[in-house]
Amino acid sequence: GAVVSQHPSRVICKSGTSVKIECRSLDFQATTMFWYRQFPKQSLMLMATSNEGSKATYEQGVEKDKFLINHASLTLSTLTVTSAHPEDSSFYICSARDPREIHNSPLHFGNGTRLTVT
Amino acid sequence: DAKTTQPPSMDCAEGRAANLPCNHSTISGNEYVYWYRQIHSQGPQYIIHGLKNNETNEMASLIITEDRKSSTLILPHATLRDTAVYYCIVRVEDFGNEKLTFGTGTRLTIIP
Numbered sequence A: 001g002a003v004v005s006q007h008p009s010r011v012i013c014k015s016g017t018s019v020k021i022e023c024r025s026l027d028f029q030a031t032t033m034f035w036y037r038q039f040p041k042q043s044l045m046l047m048a049t050s051n052e053g054s055k056a057t058y059e060q061g062v063e064k065d066k067f068l069i070n071h072a073s074l075t076l077s078t079l080t081v082t083s084a085h086p087e088d089s090s091f092y093i094c095s096a097r098d099p100r101e102i103h104n105s106p107l108h109f110g111n112g113t114r115l116t117v118t
Numbered sequence B: 001d002a003k004t005t006q007p008p009s010m011d012c013a014e015g016r017a018a019n020l021p022c023n024h025s026t027i028s029g030n031e032y033v034y035w036y037r038q039i040h041s042q043g044p045q046y047i048i049h050g051l052k053n054n055e056t057n058e059m060a061s062l063i064i065t066e067d068r069k070s071s072t073l074i075l076p077h078a079t080l081r082d083t084a085v086y087y088c089i090v091r092v093e094d095f096g097n098e099k100l101t102f103g104t105g106t107r108l109t110i111i112p
Helices: none
Strands: A004-007 A010-013 A019-025 A032-038 A045-051 A067-073 A076-081 A090-096 A113-117 B009-013 B018-023 B031-038 B045-050 B061-064 B070-075 B084-092 B106-111
Touching (some): A010 A019, A019 A032, A032 A067, A032 A076, A045 A067, B018 B106, B031 B061, B070 B084
Parallel strands (some): B009 B106
Antiparallel strands (some): A032 A045, A032 A090, A090 A113, B018 B070, B031 B084, B084 B106
């Protein structure tokens, strides 16, 4: 079945540095991928929709200059957290849908990236 | 997308059926009901979805009331590995706009 892979699974960085998280669709092409963020004991919150070959669409309250999204190919979207601060520490999860599946098929999620900013 | 209401937590004995309710009283006729679960520190896992008919797969059964205002996810023989947060989501099948809006879900704990 369709698989979405994220890398890295965990990352620790120092405050002020930037971190890149990759999301890959392993056996299908995804023109659209979704990035979520989840703080401890909270639900997933959609951050942005990544569109292959065009600009990402950000949800209200998400800073596009801080969370850079690049969807340069049909199998890869990247999320870069720029100038990370401790409050950016969170669980970041991406998802995508296999376009070969029927129209109401579910989204497939990656296993998430745990970011810790020290 | 229609809002859903789920109990914040539930316990179930191992080997018994776990029945997780979800209210979606404002659901529209073209909105599907999806269930996902999230085991600690992992990404959400799809379980099942339906429109108006009851559905069953290898993981679970989905019972949707006739008026579609509520549904129940049934795990027939719960195991310890079923301990997770379960999310009920309703959304329009809008091709090209597949984003999901997660609520707070139900934290299901399977008791040995």
